[in-house]
Amino acid sequence: MKTNLKSFQPVVSRSSVEVRYAETDQMGVVHHAVYPVYFEQGRIDWLRIVGMHYQKMEDNGIMLPLHKLSVDFKKPAKFGDVLTVTTILKKMPSASINFNYQIHNQDQDLLTEGETVLVFVDKTTRKPMRCPEDVMNLILKAATKD
Amino acid sequence: MKTNLKSFQPVVSRSSVEVRYAETDQMGVVHHAVYPVYFEQGRIDWLRIVGMHYQKMEDNGIMLPLHKLSVDFKKPAKFGDVLTVTTILKKMPSASINFNYQIHNQDQDLLTEGETVLVFVDKTTRKPMRCPEDVMNLILKAATKD
């Protein structure tokens, strides 16, 4: 595959999440610890769109635990808000895979931005591993299509 | 073991749980879905006091999933409340084990009552099984001591 001739385009997915009552706290807004769960949902949708099913990856012996997480809280989400989680991959994975996230509400307000670094881990040995080649190929295909 | 000569005494444990901010919802009180987690903590402490470590049971191939749950919500718990979870076993387990729970706050108000039925499940086959004999013996010992 002559990938050097094509430029890497960010691969972007959008997921819709409706805020649950249980996710609010006594400030009357979504508790901050819920946003990593929204990011996770966005990431799982992203993987599916690119052609990977996270459960199948685990069934095949590959886990993707979080290594680093950062979140920037700009405005609060409220019960009943219909959020859009935008998940973005900006560069090819290696031993780790980095995603950026933006969460907007139904009024297109940017509520939250975040970033995660996940690492590929062998389920049996629990040791780090490189991104499997079939995953690389799926991402390359998504990132270089015309 | 001549257990028929001794009467079965309810086996009771008490656990202390401080309400977390993340457990509140926008009504300003603990969200109802958190109480099963408090019951679970009470149950795990109960098992430990009787001599069973839940993780060791799982490591030995026995799981204890929930079969039935009921909760009666009387008064709300609030952020910062220091709750006492009272966990009670009233009768010997067989294929299932039943616990009753009461949750009081620091003012001795009864906030919640509940009941769970758990079943013993073989971790490998995921089939129901009878309560293992060593567990029976530990409970019998706790329930019949003078």
Added chain:
Amino acid sequence: MKTNLKSFQPVVSRSSVEVRYAETDQMGVVHHAVYPVYFEQGRIDWLRIVGMHYQKMEDNGIMLPLHKLSVDFKKPAKFGDVLTVTTILKKMPSASINFNYQIHNQDQDLLTEGETVLVFVDKTTRKPMRCPEDVMNLILKAATKD
């Protein structure tokens, strides 16, 4: 409104919920404390379909906290399952409103059944109140339509 001439038909809604990774536990299935959250989502959708927005009810000073909950766990849900939450009202509310729930997976297996009793509470006084008349009328309309 001559409601006595019409029979009360159960009012049923169906909601779709995809199981999140964060909702699993180390047994590899959805943790039991998540099901009340699924029921809540079903209930909020039910209210919306009948014409009530839960947030508007709270904004108008009416809260609907849980009074009783029971859950019967039949089969486990797994990560990635797409669940259908069926929410059923079988009789008119008074000071309380009762819902029944069934949760099926994508293979039409019945995973969980449940029931909740919720009470109408005045947000300011935090005292119980009767079901507001406009809510009664919306339910009556949904339950008696030809």
Added chain:
Amino acid sequence: MKTNLKSFQPVVSRSSVEVRYAETDQMGVVHHAVYPVYFEQGRIDWLRIVGMHYQKMEDNGIMLPLHKLSVDFKKPAKFGDVLTVTTILKKMPSASINFNYQIHNQDQDLLTEGETVLVFVDKTTRKPMRCPEDVMNLILKAATKD
């Protein structure tokens, strides 16, 4: 108060948290979204030790929502682990207050490091405000004692 003559010492608290079963996921370890809740518990204990009760602050009209969060996951925590959350304030707050966190398990393994930036918000106007003077004084007292 002649604070310029005393050097600011980091103010450190330690909290003990036992990992709950419900906090694990199907990888068999604590789900990453639980760590911000552990940090929160550490922070609330820190405030209490210094002389502030978070609920009282809210009752007095001051909220402390999260503005930024970062977490570095080094090793996983497991069900039943007894964690120590170390919460550290390294500099005086202004409009925001920064905490650093370290989480160790019972074997003194460093599992997680994190940092949060919280902002002081007026509960009524929901606008940012400066750290209240009584809070400043409590922190100064804790940070400069011999």
